[in-house]
Amino acid sequence: MLRIKDVIKEKETTLKEVAEKMGITQPSLSSLINGNPTAEKLEQIAAALQVSVTELFEPPMNDSITCPTCKTVLQFSKKG
Secondary structure, eight states, X not given: OOOHHHHHHHTXXXXXHHHHHHTSOHHXXXXXXXXXXXXXXXXXXXXXXXXXXXXXXXXXXXXXXXXXXXOOEEEOOOOO
């Protein structure tokens, strides 16, 4: 699953700003995000966000996750 919208929020930017960096319109970027972007487009999005392409797919490695439905943050800890 793509997490482009999450990365945009994490970078404290907007779809419009990312689209401008890519040289496309905000509606075009929205279509890419909600559709099936090519590898080339994913590379362009990643470059505009200054992240690796893998970060558009994988959640950051940390000790919590956020429920996509209710937005509750769940904390994890390792057992010794």
